[in-house]
Structure formats: C-alpha cells, structure tokens
Amino acid sequence: MVNSEIRKHRTLDGRPGLLVLAIAGLAMALAAGLPLSGVAERTTATAGASVGGGLGVPGKPQIKGFTCLERCVAPLKATPGSKLRITGVYLNRVLKVVFRTEGGTVGTRFVDRDAASVEVDVPEKAVTGKIYAVTGTGTRSNKSSEPLEVLPASQIPREVFPVRGxxxxxxxxxxxxxxxxxxxxxxxxxxAPCGTGLVSIRRARVLFNTYHSAAGWYVVLRNLGTNTEFAYMHLIEKSRLKVGQKVGAGSVVGRVGQTGRAxxxxxxxxxxxxxxxxxGRPIDPLPYLRTLKRSR
Ligand SMILES: [Zn+2]
Known part of the structure; x- marks a missing residue:
C-alpha cells in the first residue's frame, strides 16, 4: 500500500505532556470524589426518564441485541448480577426487562436508558432464555432473537484478550x-477494523478516560491485586466507562478507532x-497477549 510508510503511526510514548495531562486528569477525578458507577448511572437514568416524554411519537420498543457489560463470562454470556446493555429503538419508555427463570419469568427495573439502549442488572434467579422489555404502560417489545445465556459466576474468566475480533x-x-x-x-x-469491540483483559479499576492529541481517546485501567496497569489508545470515541468504576475481565472498554496520532x-x-x-515501567505485551483466550 502506498501509504504504508505513513501508516507507521507515532504515539505519545513517554512524552512529558501526557504526564501533565494524566496528573491533571487524576486531580480532577479526585476533586470529583471518584464517583462510583452506580451513582453516576442513576443520575443519567433520571435525566433519560425526563427526556422520554418530550419527543412524542411513542413507538413500540424493539430489541435488536444486547451486550454484557460487567461481571460477564463473555460479551453475550452473562451471570446473575451482570450488568446488561440492551440495544434497539424506542427504548426510552422501557420500565423493566423480563428474564426467564426456572419457574417462569422475572422482571427487573432499568438502571439507565435512552432511546437506543437500556441497562439492567441481570436478576439472581435469571436463567438462559430470550428476554423482552415492557414500558410503563405495559407495552411489550419483541423477544430478543437470540437467548441470553446466563452462566454461574464461577465461569467469569480471570483474563481475556483485549480485542473482540x-x-x-x-x-x-x-x-x-x-x-x-x-x-x-x-x-x-x-x-483491527475500526469499530471492533475492546474489553478489559483483567478485573480492574478505571484510572483515566480522556483525550490526548497523540493517544486520541484513551483509557487506562489498573488491575486489582497485581500492581499492573494497561492502556487502550486511539479509541473511536470516548469510552462509556467512568473513572473510578470497577470492571471485570471481558467488560466492554470501547471500540477500535484511529483518533489522535494514528x-x-x-x-x-x-x-x-x-x-x-x-x-512504573512498560513491558512488552506481546508474549502475554499470545497467552490470552478470546472472549468469544
Ligand atoms: Zn502504537
């Protein structure tokens, strides 16, 4: 390819400017009291609810897919207690999501929602099966085309490959x-193609989620227990993760992009x-990456 030389992108590696940014980011996060994900999500949920009534044109909610966000075995494989994001249309009127159980079904209230997505916690009694959503006035969505697999929490992997593809x-x-x-x-x-999903390789806490002229949109995660940290750079857009939030191995970080100097x-x-x-000191990730299992 003609541009192959240009494609040898440069990154921020070791630039003092980034350190300044990083410290500024940390200071801001500390000033904000390192909000926990649950608190921030509930704030968003309230805002989403008020938006719901404004636009009129009430449509029947439709489920197009779902992704497991936290405490997952894989992006399409949840556990009781997982956080699940359901995507589709007209979802901003959804009040609860209904899961299968051994004896029937159980509905659980949304944690966060907007027109295109609803987030819920998978109930303790949920078992593998198709899911659907119900609005505050009782309108049901379609059932998901694929069943949501619900597996025991013991199957949550400890380490996974960072790219889903x-x-x-x-x-x-x-x-x-x-x-x-x-x-x-x-x-x-x-x-990997732009848009390919990225997941956390280990259980971790979110240290940074911000933009830098060389790194582009980037996220830094700190593993809990091994004193290792890992960075994902050139994301296609800002990650939905919140600084201070804990994520499990396989939790969604964002998507491959080419922001910044890439x-x-x-x-x-x-x-x-x-x-x-x-x-700290950076180590060669390649031998380690070659040992990791793909998350699906
Ligand atoms: Zn690079």
Missing part, C-alpha cells in the same frame, strides 16, 4: 520497543508493571 500484530514497527524518532514504542499495536485503525495497547507514566 481478528487482529494482526503488524510488522516490526508495531512492536514494543520499535524506534519512534527519539523515543521507543511503549506498547504493541493490534490492527494512521490506520488499530489498538495501541500498553502493559505496565507499576503505575502508568508515574514511576
């Missing part, structure tokens, strides 16, 4: 340690021993 590790320039005009590449690039769609992935850009 086929990737290429590229040539030497994409590797950890490749020269980048005065500094060296601190991560591994994983080439030429071609890919994930720039960094794996740090210790604190990211604050005293």
């Amino acid at each position: 086929r990737v290429s590790y590229g040539s030497g320039g994409a590797r950890f340690g490749a020269p980048r005009g005065g500094y060296s590449h601190q991560g591994q690039d994983l080439m 030429y071609g769609c890919h994930l720039h992935f960094e794996f740090w021993q210790g604190r990211w850009q604050m005293g």
Whole structure:
C-alpha cells in the first residue's frame, strides 16, 4: 500500500505532556470524589426518564441485541448480577426487562436508558432464555432473537484478550520497543477494523478516560491485586466507562478507532508493571497477549 510508510503511526510514548495531562486528569477525578458507577448511572437514568416524554411519537420498543457489560463470562454470556446493555429503538419508555427463570419469568427495573439502549442488572434467579422489555404502560417489545445465556459466576474468566475480533500484530514497527524518532514504542499495536469491540483483559479499576492529541481517546485501567496497569489508545470515541468504576475481565472498554496520532485503525495497547507514566515501567505485551483466550 502506498501509504504504508505513513501508516507507521507515532504515539505519545513517554512524552512529558501526557504526564501533565494524566496528573491533571487524576486531580480532577479526585476533586470529583471518584464517583462510583452506580451513582453516576442513576443520575443519567433520571435525566433519560425526563427526556422520554418530550419527543412524542411513542413507538413500540424493539430489541435488536444486547451486550454484557460487567461481571460477564463473555460479551453475550452473562451471570446473575451482570450488568446488561440492551440495544434497539424506542427504548426510552422501557420500565423493566423480563428474564426467564426456572419457574417462569422475572422482571427487573432499568438502571439507565435512552432511546437506543437500556441497562439492567441481570436478576439472581435469571436463567438462559430470550428476554423482552415492557414500558410503563405495559407495552411489550419483541423477544430478543437470540437467548441470553446466563452462566454461574464461577465461569467469569480471570483474563481475556483485549480485542473482540481478528487482529494482526503488524510488522516490526508495531512492536514494543520499535524506534519512534527519539523515543521507543511503549506498547504493541493490534490492527483491527475500526469499530471492533475492546474489553478489559483483567478485573480492574478505571484510572483515566480522556483525550490526548497523540493517544486520541484513551483509557487506562489498573488491575486489582497485581500492581499492573494497561492502556487502550486511539479509541473511536470516548469510552462509556467512568473513572473510578470497577470492571471485570471481558467488560466492554470501547471500540477500535484511529483518533489522535494514528494512521490506520488499530489498538495501541500498553502493559505496565507499576503505575502508568508515574514511576512504573512498560513491558512488552506481546508474549502475554499470545497467552490470552478470546472472549468469544
Ligand atoms: Zn502504537
């Protein structure tokens, strides 16, 4: 390809500017009291509810798909207690989502919603089966075309591969340690089409979710228990994760993009021993990535 030279993108690797940004981001997060996800989501849910009445044209809610967000076995495989995002149309009037149980069904109230998505916690009694939504006035949606698999929490993986799809590790320039005009590449690039899903490789807490001119939209996660941190860069848009939120292995982080200084769609992935850009050291992620299981 003609642009192959240009496609050897440069990233922020070790730039002092990023450190300043990172510290600023941390300070802001601390000032905001590191909001927990549940609190923030309930605030959003209230706002969503008030929007629901404004636009008129009430349509019958329609479910098109779902993704498990937290405490998941895989993006389409939940556990009792998982957070589930259902996507579709006319969902801003949905009051509850109905799951199958051993003896029948159980409905559970939404946690967050807008026209295109509803988030709910999978009830403790839920078993594998198709799901549907019900509005406040009792209108039912279609049933999901696929059943939601509900598995025991013991099957939640401890580690998964960060990209939900086929990737290429590229040539030497994409590797950890490749020269980048005065500094060296601190991560591994994983080439994948823009829009491909990204998930957390481990159980972790969200440290940063912001924009940088070189990194683009990026997220930094801190693993709980091993003093490792990992960064996902050039996301297609801002991640929906909230700083301070805890995520499980396989939880949705965002989607592959090429924001910031990136030429071609890919994930720039960094794996740090210790604190990211604050005293820790980056290690070559590739041998580790090769050991990880795909999340579906
Ligand atoms: Zn890179």
